[in-house]
Amino acid sequence: MTEVSTPPRTAESAAAVVTEFFDRYRAHDVEGMTDLCSINAAFSYVPVELWGKQRVLRGDGKVRTIGKPLWTGLIASFPDLSNTVHSVTSNDDGDVVVQADIEGTQQLAWGLVVPAGKHYREPHLFVFHVDGDLLIDAITAYWNDGGISQQLGHNEVD
Amino acid sequence: MTSSPVLTSTPAQIVQSFLDDFARHDVKAAVAAADPQVTVTVHPLGLHATGTEVLNEVLTDLVRAFPDLMISVSRVIATGDVVTALFKAEGTQAAAYAGAINQEKHLDIDQAWRFTVTGGLITEISAYWCQAQLYRRLAVKRYDEIAIA
Numbered sequence: 001m002t003e004v005s006t007p008p009r010t011a012e013s014a015a016a017v018v019t020e021f022f023d024r025y026r027a028h029d030v031e032g033m034t035d036l037c038s039i040n041a042a043f044s045y046v047p048v049e050l051w052g053k054q055r056v057l058r059g060d061g062k063v064r065t066i067g068k069p070l071w072t073g074l075i076a077s078f079p080d081l082s083n084t085v086h087s088v089t090s091n092d093d094g095d096v097v098v099q100a101d102i103e104g105t106q107q108l109a110w111g112l113v114v115p116a117g118k119h120y121r122e123p124h125l126f127v128f129h130v131d132g133d134l135l136i137d138a139i140t141a142y143w144n145d146g147g148i149s150q151q152l153g154h155n156e157v158d
Numbered sequence: 159m160t161s162s163p164v165l166t167s168t169p170a171q172i173v174q175s176f177l178d179d180f181a182r183h184d185v186k187a188a189v190a191a192a193d194p195q196v197t198v199t200v201h202p203l204g205l206h207a208t209g210t211e212v213l214n215e216v217l218t219d220l221v222r223a224f225p226d227l228m229i230s231v232s233r234v235i236a237t238g239d240v241v242t243a244l245f246k247a248e249g250t251q252a253a254a255y256a257g258a259i260n261q262e263k264h265l266d267i268d269q270a271w272r273f274t275v276t277g278g279l280i281t282e283i284s285a286y287w288c289q290a291q292l293y294r295r296l297a298v299k300r301y302d303e304i305a306i307a
Binding site: 011046047049051087089090091095096097099123124125127140142143144145146147149150155156157158 | 201202235236237238240242244268269270272284286287288289290291292293294298299300301302
């Protein structure tokens with residue numbers, strides 16, 4: 001019988017998974033990013049909210065149903081999308097906190113922002129949880145979406 | 159010989175104490191948890207400065223503009239000397255804030271504050287929230303005309 005063993009989760013191994021996630025994000029490997037997440041991984045991009053007349057759409061749900069389409073759309077709208085990781089801290093419980101800048105040049109519409117070829121770079125804080133199988137089972141991110149809008153030349157507070 | 163209670167507290171306990179003081183609007187007590195040369199970065203305000211006076215101003219501005227400010231902490235995550243707090247800030251505007259005039263609107267904003275604790279004192283704070291969400295709730299229509307209702 002062949003046994004496949006996963007190395008134990010430590011602060012270091014959890015941080016390595018998340019570092020690989022950002023490497024794949026930088027390579028626009030959305031499938032690879034998703035592969036690093038558990039099948040039911042939770043996803044919350046806190047600033048994402050689109051106010052309609054009767055409801056508000058939020059960037060909350062699962063990696064595979066909300067995160068993956070969102071990352072794919074971002075890369076389509078910002079073909080040079082990239083990230084610079086400034087810090088990664090972690091603990092043995094699988095919590096990983098990352099400070100990173102996300103940047104890109106707009107080529108297609110993004111939400112209500114029409115493309116004007118402008119570039120944005122915005123500091124983000126990501127909070128990940130990595131499970132015992134060394135898969136990411138939760139992603140939460142915070143940033144100032146107003147900063148991105150202004151850098152892209154969109155001055156309406158939608 | 160007894161050891162200092164500050165030095166025996168964990169980074170998470172120090173940050174929790176800071177948040178408790180801030181939630182009670184006791185800015186003086188909150189600021190006392192910080193190193194005199196604390197680095198304060200508030201990304202949505204474009205603020206990056208050093209010193210407890212800056213921290214005092216950041217906290218005082220919030221309490222002054224939202225006198226019923228309520229801080230509801232959902233998580234405090236310790237990763238070594240770095241502590242990340244996730245919380246919701248709620249309140250009703252009673253004075254101008256970040257350029258937005260007072261229209262007595264209610265604010266509820268999810269935030270993440272990342273602290274570094276060294277030698278029992280907070281030496282770095284980086285605050286993250288979405289200014290679009292803040293302005294939306296305060297009825298600001300345009301970033302280039304923030305003070306116009």
